[in-house]
């Protein structure tokens with residue numbers, strides 16, 4: 166699998182994975198793929214992510230995407246999965262406003278599948294883009310697993326770094342909740 170983000174794989178031990186289970190969540194994996202600086206700021210509660218209008222819109226979309234009676238929320242430590250359904254087996258759903266970061270959305274869903282697998286739960290994923298009828302089935306094959314685990318290790322290194330990754334101005338910054346923090 167190709168990726169626009171650089172990942173370096175080192176020392177993948179059981180310790181790394183237990184640390185990841187305790188310290189990372191799906192949003193952080195998504196942010197790593199979008200922008201490492203965004204992950205670093207989010208991990209320190211810096212910037213204005215909580216106040217962002219875009220974040221609020223995203224939460225409203227999550228609320229309205231599935232009828233509440235069909236939803237089953239799953240909260241496991243730091244990981245909160247908004248939508249799960251059962252159709253023979255557990256299906257984890259992730260709903261996005263748009264297709265602007267599909268690679269990040271897939272990595273987030275792969276993380277949920279990986280996370281649940283480590284807890285002994287087998288599941289599949291479905292990715293939904295709001296307003297579109299299409300859905301994308303997502304599973305964790307060998308190449309996706311290798312890519313995800315490399316992301317996890319580098320995401321842990323990123324949040325542990327005492328200094329923030331450099332700002333990388335791109336089209337993504339225009340709608341980023343941290344744009345004022347980075348560029349004001």
Ligand code: SF4
Nearest residue numbers: 200203338341344347
């Ligand atoms: S504004 Fe740009 S550089 Fe800053 S966190 Fe967002 S995407 Fe990254």
